[in-house]
Amino acid sequence: MTEMFNATTYGNGFEGFVNWTNLIANGWMISIFILAVSAVGYIVGKKQGMSSSSALVMAGILIVILTPLFQLFTVVNGQIIIAGLIMVGLGVGGYFIGR
Numbered sequence: 819m820t821e822m823f824n825a826t827t828y829g830n831g832f833e834g835f836v837n838w839t840n841l842i843a844n845g846w847m848i849s850i851f852i853l854a855v856s857a858v859g860y861i862v863g864k865k866q867g868m869s870s871s872s873a874l875v876m877a878g879i880l881i882v883i884l885t886p887l888f889q890l891f892t893v894v895n896g897q898i899i900i901a902g903l904i905m906v907g908l909g910v911g912g913y914f915i916g917r
Contacts, residue, residue: 837892848888849895856880856902871912878905 828834828841840847856877863873881902888894 845893852884871909874909878902
């Protein structure tokens, strides 16, 4: 059974709500949000005419930048930084292989 929201335990306002939903999702709520933001960044980059490798690098950099930023406020699964670094590496490698 999930625990009801308690402002004294999780905090007030938006940060408390984020902490509570993150607890319910076993720490994956913010991680999934960061991955969704990077996916949107990749899609927008492709629609704006970027090459796939450049858009992949941009999405990976978004993950690498947003993860420590969100770790200041709540628990984030640190393993998604590895996914971001892999995306940056694949994008840079794809750029140089495609030359």
